[in-house]
Amino acid sequence: MMNVMKTKMGWIEVVCGSMFSGKTEELIRRLRRAQIAKLKVQVFKPTIDSRYSADHIASHNSQKLLAKAIRSAQEILNLVEKDTQVVGVDEAQFFNQDLVTVCQTLADRGIRVIVAGLDQDYRGVPFEPIPQLLAVAEYITKNNAICVVCGNPASRSQRIVAEGDRVVVGAQEAYEARCRLCFDAKLHEKIKQKEEKHAKSKTTHRQPEVRA
Structure with missing residues (x-):
């Protein structure tokens, strides 16, 4: 019988879903279990996300784990140490397509890669x-949150501020979890129009200054 030499195999795990669905919480859980198993773990996050901490990944329910903030996914390849066995990446949606190649490279090296991020x-x-x-x-x-409108499973992140840029870092002040039926892709535009109308109305009804 041919002898088959077993080699150390890496792989990629993705935890995705809407905001408030517990993605970072699940990432932290898996990374902590790896640490309990005495595995060498390194964690990375984008510098753009400093909502709760500049040097930790943090869930909305205040769980934290020390992490290295980086500007680009390519930095990970230079920062991962030779004896690292598990790599975690949070808020993956804030990195560009290079992250895919980086994760593939790490997995090919025999590293377990765990990534968390928004899928929409x-x-x-x-x-x-x-x-x-x-x-x-x-x-x-794929995690679901709870729709704040009807209580059904929520798979979408509803922006509730007028900002139209694709990337707007925020939490409960800027987003809500919504289900398919309660989600409104144009809500931010409606909010902006309402704010502009309100501002215009205030200007129109402003009393003229009385001069002596």
């Missing part, structure tokens, strides 16, 4: 590079 943007459109990571990942977990 505020319009309900697939949020790169998560779709591409889902295509190459060995293990996929």
